[in-house]
Amino acid sequence: MTTRREFLVLACGAASITAATRSEAQLVPNQEALRKAALREAIRKVTGGAPLSRGRVKLDLPPLIDNGNAVPLSVTVENPMTNADHVKAIHIFTEKNPQPYVLSAYLGPRAGRARLATRVRIADSGTVTAVAQLSDGSFWSDSAEVVVTLSACLEEGLI
Amino acid sequence: MARAIITMPAAARRGEIIEIKALVAHSMETGFRRTQYGDLIPRDIITRFVCTYNGAQIFSAELHPAIAANPLLAFSTVATESGTITFRWSGDNGYAVTETASILVE
Numbered sequence: 351m352t353t354r355r356e357f358l359v360l361a362c363g364a365a366s367i368t369a370a371t372r373s374e375a376q377l378v379p380n381q382e383a384l385r386k387a388a389l390r391e392a393i394r395k396v397t398g399g400a401p402l403s404r405g406r407v408k409l410d411l412p413p414l415i416d417n418g419n420a421v422p423l424s425v426t427v428e429n430p431m432t433n434a435d436h437v438k439a440i441h442i443f444t445e446k447n448p449q450p451y452v453l454s455a456y457l458g459p460r461a462g463r464a465r466l467a468t469r470v471r472i473a474d475s476g477t478v479t480a481v482a483q484l485s486d487g488s489f490w491s492d493s494a495e496v497v498v499t500l501s502a503c504l505e506e507g508l509i
Numbered sequence: 510m511a512r513a514i515i516t517m518p519a520a521a522r523r524g525e526i527i528e529i530k531a532l533v534a535h536s537m538e539t540g541f542r543r544t545q546y547g548d549l550i551p552r553d554i555i556t557r558f559v560c561t562y563n564g565a566q567i568f569s570a571e572l573h574p575a576i577a578a579n580p581l582l583a584f585s586t587v588a589t590e591s592g593t594i595t596f597r598w599s600g601d602n603g604y605a606v607t608e609t610a611s612i613l614v615e
Contacts (some may be wrong), residue, residue: 420577444575448541460567460587464525467578467583471539471575502577 385450389443389479392450396441396481397489407492409442409480411470416501418472425489427464427482431457437464439483446476471502513608515596520613521588530594531560532581534607539574555580555600563592572600588614 395404411423427437436459442452455466464482472478479493516530517560533555560568572578574596586594596608 384534424583447575448539449573449575452575453573454571455582455584456569457581457584458567460562460565460589462585462587465585467581469581 360471385445389445389450389452392443393441393479393481396439396454396483400487400489402489402491404491406490407440407480407482409478409492409494411478411496412492413494413496414458415472415496415498415500417500418474418498419500420469421472421496422467423431423470423478424465424467425480425482425492426466429464429482429484431459431464433459434485436485437461437482438485440464440466441483442470443479443481444470444472444476445478446474447472452478472496472498473501474498513596513598513606515594515608515610517594517610517612519611520615523588523590523614525588526585527612528583528585528590529594530581530583531558531608532579533598533608534579535598535600535604537572537574537576537578537580541574546576550556553601553604555604556597558582559597560584560586561595561597562586563590563594567594587613588615 364400382472406428408426411421415421425440429437437457440455443450444452452470453468457464475497477493477495479491481489483489512534514532518527521527535555538550538553538556542550544550554574555572558570558572559566568584570582572580591612591614593609593611599605
């Protein structure tokens with residue numbers, strides 16, 4: 351049988367523990383900064399620190415997205431596909447998804463032309479980036495800003 | 510039973526660039542969604558796609574949770590010789606599906 355005094359001591363203890371966890375929970379890390387850092391890290395992993403130039407790559411996706419669960423996306427690289435000079439890989443990243451990675455595609459001279467299309471999920475309005483790796487070791491990129499009305503991945507909004 | 514749909518021409522001239530569209534039925538569960546009780550739904554996605562033309566690899570891709578359900582990949586290849594093009598998807602929980610399509614090159 352718990353006495354009234356014991357009950358009060360226990361209740362106070364429980365309350366203070368709840369208060370402590372809640373104050374810790376309020377110290378949420380800056381999600382936006384973390385995701386930007388994750389995106390930079392993901393791109394750096396692909397390029398290995400090599401310089402990333404703008405141009406040559408054309409990333410095509412609708413600027414206004416009603417449903418982020420299936421967004422048509424295509425990447426075209428203006429580069430011949432010969433044995434000596436071709437596109438080796440195309441990588442796609444997003445800024446606002448829980449993970450920056452979307453797709454890494456590996457192609458070669460047998461592709462004929464450097465074009466790729468797929469459907470992706472986008473969680474929130476932000477930047478989508480495509481990076482192309484050429485056979486000479488150079489990296490080219492293109493980015494597109496999109497506005498998303500219905501978010502993908504996260505039913506209760508962005509965490 | 511997994512269902513895959515391949516869209517590509519049945520015949521082509523030698524040296525012609527043909528477009529291939531490969532779609533497979535899969536929910537691509539992201540691993541970030543929760544049930545109504547707050548439990549995380551485990552990730553179940555296709556992680557890898559490989560396309561081979563008469564045994565030689567012509568295209569491959571690594572897929573991530575940000576690929577929409579029923580992943581569709583459209584790419585191209587040069588029609589070099591008659592034969593079969595094989596498509597292979599593999600992923601979480603031992604998922605593996607293979608589909609083939611034949612092409613006639615004149």
